[in-house]
Amino acid sequence: MAAARGGIAIVVRPALRLDPAMSNAPTEHEDLRARVEAHLRGVATSATVVSSVVPLAGGACQDNFRVEAKGIEPGTLVLRSDALSALPGSIDRSREFAVIGAAVRAGVKTPPAHYPARGLVREGAHAYFLEWASGDAIGRKVTKSPELAGARRKLPEELATELAKIHRITAASAPELATAEVLGPAPQEPVAAALAFQRERIDSLKSPRLGIELLHRWLTDHAPTVTETVLLHGDFRTGNFLVTESGLSAILDWEFARWGARYEDLAWISMRDWRFGVLGLPVGGFSARAPFYEAYEKQSGHVVDEKLVHWYEVLSNLAWAVGSVAQAERYIYGGEEDLELLAIGRRASEMEWEALRLIERGRI
Amino acid sequence: MQNTPNKETALMAMAKFLGRDVRPLVKDARVQFRILVAESLLMGCAGELAFEDEHLRGELERLFDLVGEAPVLPVSGAEKKSAVGRMTSSLRNAVKTADADTLKRLQAHVKATLHDEISVANPRFSFAEEI
Structure with a gap:
């Protein structure tokens, strides 16, 4: 991978x-x-x-x-x-x-x-x-704009439907994606692969952090067993889909697509940072969890295990803490002088805090 | 170092200037957004400067306790930061093999440090255990 x-x-x-x-x-x-x-x-x-x-x-x-x-x-x-x-x-x-x-x-x-x-x-x-597809992707508009209130009511079901379609794609059903030129072979053990990938990312940081190290240790000590591997969108969250007043218009931004456990996508959309300040609506800042999970179960035939969502939400926060530091390093070492990258880097602390909060809480 | 206004005041003034006088004149959404980002960065830096000494002192006291060193506070800011870096690096290397009790103490230290960082960088952040 x-x-x-x-x-x-x-x-x-x-x-x-x-x-x-x-x-x-x-x-x-x-x-x-x-x-x-x-x-x-x-x-x-x-x-x-x-x-x-x-x-x-x-x-x-x-x-x-x-x-x-x-x-x-x-x-x-x-x-x-x-x-x-x-x-x-x-x-x-x-x-x-x-x-x-x-x-x-x-x-x-x-x-x-x-x-x-x-x-x-x-x-x-x-x-x-x-x-070209029409609609708004800006997080604060999707989560707060009065014009999109009707659309927000439809989003849990619409997004769950699309996510179930994505997760039906496997290395067996789409072998053209499992080649070295695209995504490579699907890992046999997606949990171990995800932890190993984060380990490599952490070790590549020029500004390592104690909080990130602690989170990786907790995730390793509490790693669940998951055997199924599907296609992941990889960045399935508010900000990466377009919404019009009629509802979901399009899923965008496939640059983090990979093979992995479906829970990576199911947890990522509920990360605190992707709620855009609407903390009480954990699915993307627009929905409670139950309607989204129920719709996903109906569309995919897979029963959502909230214990797994919890572990993967800690993993998501770790991944985005590492990603935030890496974004700042793109500015500092990668020659991309975009202020937004620096600002993202300074927010790694928030993801570390949230992951520690979830660990102490013991559930989503 | 007796300049008036001090660094915090100057940074806050720049942030206000960007938000009040520059941003409204810019039509391009991409540039407008980056002005907002610049304001936020300047305000965060001003806050960090204002609380830097207090936060560094607290972090060092916790680190001395965790690594078992005598709590001798360095005098200069640079020396304090260097000591924080040295002890944090040592703790980071110890995480993989730490026992449960040590992990619990490290977690408490990290949370206290993160609390200091976030409260300055993002004053609107909620630290509630139930969100």
């Missing part, structure tokens, strides 16, 4: 093929627009005319651009390219393209990906184009 996860240390990629200052600018960039147009003319239709390529706000991990084009359908696309550096566990856009294809074939509500490319935005970087 380690190779499929793209290595443990921060992956530093070649410099952007734009002026880095311009990559954050709100205006379209002519060089990139021309390259995108040439690419789409080659792989889609020669009649393609690209009118704009504009960086999208949000997303601390990948470079995303809104592309407006004529001559192809659909004409509004999202160009998604590997960023300058990546978190451990992040798959590149070539692997992500394959995962999205499998998800679309399984009927998951996620925008189809087209026209894979390499070197379009940055030398050597993989990229592809997603069909």
Whole structure:
């Protein structure tokens, strides 16, 4: 799995093929627009005319651009390219393209990906184009906006339905994903694999923390037995799906897809940090646990074990504490001077606190 | 080191300037968001400076007790941070083989340290055991 996860240390990629200052600018960039147009003319239709390529706000991990084009359908696309550096566990856009294809074939509500490319935005970087989907992904809007109140009532069932579809994908049903070029083989022991992966991530940190070390020890001492391995979205939480007033519009951001225990996804969505301040609604800041678990059980046929959710929620907080420190290290050592990365790093303490709170509480 | 205003006041003033005078003028959502992040970082740093000595002293006292060293507080801030780093590193290495009682004491120390860090960096954070 380690190779499929793209290595443990921060992956530093070649410099952007734009002026880095311009990559954050709100205006379209002519060089990139021309390259995108040439690419789409080659792989889609020669009649393609690209009118704009504009960086999208949000997303601390990948470079995303809104592309407006004529001559192809659909004409509004999202160009998604590997960023300058990546978190451990992040798959590149070539692997992500394959995962999205499998998800679309399984009927998951996620925008189809087209026209894979390499070197379009940055030398050597993989990229592809997603069909544009409408809706809000911003956490505080999804959890608090009055306009989305009706949608929030539907989300537990809608998200549980999509998650069950994702978890029906296995290495046996989608062998094309179990190759070294995509996700690698599925681990036989997903708990041991998850703990080993976190151990490698912890050891790769340049700023190790005592709290993280304690959490890993607790998780190791209390490791459950899980034998089933399924496809995980890997970052299934508020902020990574689009919501309109009608409800769930699309599941996004497959960059942490991997094989593992379904409880990794089931717990991740309830992490305190992904509740966006609505602490009393543990599923993503929009629902109690019961409606979500009941819908998931109905759709998947799998009975949710809340003891396992508890262990995996501690693991999730550990993983995001490590991820937070690693995000700051992307700024400090990875050449990505984005203030958001620094700010995320300073929040590792909150995840450590929450994990210790869960351990002391003994249940979710 | 007698500059007036002091570092905390200067950092808070920069945060206020960004939030009150700069952010409303910026149209680009991506840049607006990063101004908000900058404000938050500046306020967090100002808070840390204000409480740094008190928090370092508390952390050192707990660490001396955990590692069994005589509680001799270093004089300078740099020496205090260096002592915290040295003892924390030693405890980190001991976690894998620590017994249950030691783990319980380490956990209490980490929680106290995290409480200090978070209360400054995110004053709205709830420390309630039931959330």
